[in-house]
Amino acid sequence: MKNSRRANKISWSIKQQTLFFKTLGDLIYSGFSLRQSLNDIKIFFPNQRNICKKIQKEIEMGNTFCSGLEGLINHDTYNQLFIAEKFGFLPRSLKEIGLLWEKREEQRRKLVGVLLYPVMLLIMLAGLSIAIHFLWQPQMKELGIN
Numbered sequence: 001m002k003n004s005r006r007a008n009k010i011s012w013s014i015k016q017q018t019l020f021f022k023t024l025g026d027l028i029y030s031g032f033s034l035r036q037s038l039n040d041i042k043i044f045f046p047n048q049r050n051i052c053k054k055i056q057k058e059i060e061m062g063n064t065f066c067s068g069l070e071g072l073i074n075h076d077t078y079n080q081l082f083i084a085e086k087f088g089f090l091p092r093s094l095k096e097i098g099l100l101w102e103k104r105e106e107q108r109r110k111l112v113g114v115l116l117y118p119v120m121l122l123i124m125l126a127g128l129s130i131a132i133h134f135l136w137q138p139q140m141k142e143l144g145i146n
Contacts, residue, residue: 012051012072014101020048022098028091034065065090 020041027037038052055068066082073081077097084093 014105016048016051017073018098018101018105019045020051020098021094022102025091025093025095025098029095034059 023041023045024037027040028034032040035056038056042049042052051072054072055065058068059065064082064085066078066085069078069081080097081090081093084090
């Protein structure tokens with residue numbers, strides 16, 4: 001059965017996972033059932049429809065919520081949600097995972113911005129060096145200054 005799960009691999013970006021977990025956690029925290037929350041996510045976020053259907057199918061077969069996420073999320077997150085579901089902390093964990101991943105994505109964007117600054121400086125320095133080599137040096141040679 002695990003091979004059939006891998007064959008039906010659904011691509012699920014970190015951004016989509018963040019939105020899914022945050023929204024699902026908020027809906028369950030607000031009093032909606034898991035089933036109704038998944039239905040609402042399918043309506044509000046059509047690109048999440050396949051994931052919600054997969055989870056609902058697993059639940060209808062008598063499996064846990066986490067079994068629907070198996071293979072879609074990293075192993076650590078899966079284990080965290082599995083434990084939370086087993087001990088009744090699923091809504092809070094979903095919400096916290098969504099917030100954590102949102103912060104992680106924000107930090108990644110900031111890191112890219114910080115790393116982009118030295119790269120831009122190196123590009124400007126290379127451009128300046130090329131300009132000096134091809135524009136300034138020939139003019140200095142014409143004037144007889146080496």
